Amino acid sequence: MGHMISLTASDTHHFSAYEAGTPDAKRALVVIQEIFGLTDHIRAVCDELAEHHGYHVIAPALFDRAERDTVLPYDDAGMKKGLALKDRIAPDDLLADVTASAHALNRHGHTRVGVLGFCWGGLVxxxxxxxxxDFAAAVAWYGGGIASVSHEKPHCPTQLHFGGEDAHIPHTDIATIRENRPEVEIFVYDDAGHGFGCEDRPSFNKPARDLAHARTMAFFDRHL
Incomplete structure (x- = not known):
């Protein structure tokens, strides 16, 4: 099991983060939360990566910029509050916290760090x-909003996963990303909705989750 730590961004903002694994792990990842915060699910993802795949993982508490120690329920009220908190945080500030997490892993001797994001974290x-x-590879699961910034070219190999039945991310968005970024590896899971990788959400789809997980691990194996 992991534990909470405190990190400091380049602008001196102090924030919490969940750390799993040890510095002698073979690979390192920054895991980016959903719109609901550092939920039990996100912590379980970190623990699985550390215990079963040999990763050293840090997941920053991005909501700390707006409201500290916030974890929201997987319901409409939780999503509404999460979106409101998100809107209070500048994108550059989010990246400051994400890069501070990568630099913390660098200080432990990891020269190649990956980033894995879910939902809002997929966009981040x-x-x-x-x-x-700061990253040697990036993977995003059901990241809403990527289409609107898909003219920006990744500086590292990048892989994206989407649900074919995702009511929040239309197929036209996926088509836009494919057109703008043909070099990016994209997978669509026909029967899966938004949040298909989270066991705590009604949309959980185990076959899609397992396949996306296997592809994600293989991708990081190649690039980290």
Missing amino acids: AWEAATRTR
Whole structure:
């Protein structure tokens, strides 16, 4: 099991983060939360990566910029509050926290760090790949909003996963990303909705989750 730590961004903002694994792990990842915060699910993802795949993982608490120690329920009220908190945080500030997490892993001796984001975190992972040079590989699961910034080119190999039945991300968005970024690997899971990788959400789809997970691990194996 992981534990909470405190990190400091380049602008001196102090924030919490969940850390799993040890510095002698073979690979390192920054995991980016959904719109609901550092939920039990996100922590479980970090623990799985550390315990079963040998990763050293840090997941920053991005909501700390607006409201500290915030974890929201997987319901409409939780999403509404999460979106409101998100709107209070500048994208550059988010990236400052994400890169501070990468630098913390660098200080532990990891020279190649990946980034893995879910939901809102998928968009943040995309922006970390396109707007910084701190990551050696990036993967986003059901990242809404990527289409609107898909003219920005990632500085590292990038892989995207979408649900074919995602009511929040239309197929036209996926088509836009494919057109703008043909070099990016994109997978669509026909029967899966938004949040298909989270066991705590009604949209959980185990076959899609397992396949996306296998592809994600293989991708990081190649590039980290």
